[in-house]
Amino acid sequence: MAIALCASCKSRVEEGAVRCVNCNADLALPGTFTQVLGWVIVAISTIPFAVSEVTTAERDWTPLVLGGLIAAFGFVMVLSGRARNKAATNPVIIEASPTTSQSQ
Numbered sequence: 001m002a003i004a005l006c007a008s009c010k011s012r013v014e015e016g017a018v019r020c021v022n023c024n025a026d027l028a029l030p031g032t033f034t035q036v037l038g039w040v041i042v043a044i045s046t047i048p049f050a051v052s053e054v055t056t057a058e059r060d061w062t063p064l065v066l067g068g069l070i071a072a073f074g075f076v077m078v079l080s081g082r083a084r085n086k087a088a089t090n091p092v093i094i095e096a097s098p099t100t101s102q103s104q
C-alpha cells in the first residue's frame with residue numbers, strides 16, 4: 001500500500017485529499033478542476049444531442065451541430081486539464097509503504 005505525503009510539510013495525508021490538514025496546502029492538481037468542468041460540459045452536450053434525435057428527422061441540424069461543438073469544447077477542456085496536471089509538480093508525494101521498502 002502506498003502512503004500519500006504532503007509535499008510542503010511531509011505530513012501524511014489522505015489519498016485524494018484536496019487540502020492538507022496540517023499546513024493547509026492545496027493538494028489538488030491545477031488541472032483537476034478543468035477536467036471535472038470538461039466532463040460536466042460533455043454531459044451537458046447530451047441535451048442538444050437528445051433534442052437532435054427529434055429535429056434531425058425534421059432536417060434541422062442545429063441541435064446536432066450545437067451538441068457536437070459543446071462536446072468538442074468539453075473534451076478540449078479535459079485534455080488541457082490533463083496536460084496541466086502532467087506539467088505541474090504533484091503536491092502529494094506517493095511513497096511505497098515502509099514494510100515493502102523498495103528503492104526506486
Ligand SMILES: [Zn+2]
Nearest residue numbers: 006009020023
Ligand atoms: Zn502539508
